[in-house]
Amino acid sequence: MTAAVVEMRPERRLSEKPTSDHLVIDGVCKTYRSQRGSLEALRDISLRVRAGAFVSIVGPSGCGKTTLLRCVAGLDHPTAGEISLKGSAVSGPPDNMGMVFQRDVLLDWRTVLDNVLLLTEFRGLPRRDWIDRARRLLAVFGLASFEDRYPWELSGGMRQRVSICRAILDEPELLLMDEPFAALDAFTRDELNLELQTLSQRTQSTTLFITHNIGEAIFLADQVVVMDRRPGRIATVLDVDIPKPRALSVREGRAFAEIGRQVRQTFEDLGILRASP
Numbered sequence: 001m002t003a004a005v006v007e008m009r010p011e012r013r014l015s016e017k018p019t020s021d022h023l024v025i026d027g028v029c030k031t032y033r034s035q036r037g038s039l040e041a042l043r044d045i046s047l048r049v050r051a052g053a054f055v056s057i058v059g060p061s062g063c064g065k066t067t068l069l070r071c072v073a074g075l076d077h078p079t080a081g082e083i084s085l086k087g088s089a090v091s092g093p094p095d096n097m098g099m100v101f102q103r104d105v106l107l108d109w110r111t112v113l114d115n116v117l118l119l120t121e122f123r124g125l126p127r128r129d130w131i132d133r134a135r136r137l138l139a140v141f142g143l144a145s146f147e148d149r150y151p152w153e154l155s156g157g158m159r160q161r162v163s164i165c166r167a168i169l170d171e172p173e174l175l176l177m178d179e180p181f182a183a184l185d186a187f188t189r190d191e192l193n194l195e196l197q198t199l200s201q202r203t204q205s206t207t208l209f210i211t212h213n214i215g216e217a218i219f220l221a222d223q224v225v226v227m228d229r230r231p232g233r234i235a236t237v238l239d240v241d242i243p244k245p246r247a248l249s250v251r252e253g254r255a256f257a258e259i260g261r262q263v264r265q266t267f268e269d270l271g272i273l274r275a276s277p
């Protein structure tokens, strides 16, 4: 896999680092209703995310993480509360958002490169202006020789990497990632953690990143949101004050271990993790 060489788009530079809240989630509740009854998925979720921040979300299966992400993406609507982006209420999918779904949603009849370039068609952008960037991203994610393959010719982890390339093609201001690395082996996961860190430092996308891996959550994040089981509530938000960029070796350091301990302690207090013997 090559080093991260994806260039920044010229119009957004590091010196423009934004500082205000980009995303505000205010008292969000979500209850799914069907003929079989109602199911309370989220209860009173409030969170402020400053522009450019990387926020990891961890919580037990079924606690509403995907539901929350879908509401932020405008693909679903809260039953109560409000979500706003840069001061405007979210009522549908916002412009300039990239999303990596928990199950990849690649189009099987399009090649890898054409899947990555999908956005250019949605937005009516000239494809030729984006091909080089799409190819550079595929190279960064170890897929350079697969651009003419079809999704059904790829492994699960490769498909997920294509989904990531597609989501970040235009360096979205808001990046929503739902367990993007769950299907990867530990080594590839480490490598892609580093690549994602490099990319997000360059693009400064405001990022919500769902994972079940506590180490990965801490490694990438400025803040880790720990959720309680359904109806999903935020149990605590922990700051990760470890300077970036981080080497993988920070995972062996004391600061990292302490945050990991706090996350595990929170899960133990909630009865989600059993206390260590």
Ligand SMILES: Nc1ncnc2c1ncn2[C@@H]1O[C@H](COP(=O)(O)OP(=O)(O)OP(=O)(O)O)[C@@H](O)[C@H]1O
Residues within 6 Å of the ligand: 032, 033, 039, 041, 059, 060, 061, 062, 063, 064, 065, 066, 067, 068, 102, 230
């Ligand atoms: N479209 C839907 N209709 C009805 N219930 C739903 C729907 N989507 C999710 N749910 C329910 O809402 C709850 C939260 O689901 P969600 O997918 O948000 O959890 P999650 O935290 O992402 O879980 P996982 O870690 O397993 O992906 C679950 O009980 C699920 O059954």
Ligand SMILES: [Mg+2]
Residues within 6 Å of the ligand: 065, 066, 067, 102, 178
């Ligand atoms: Mg989910």
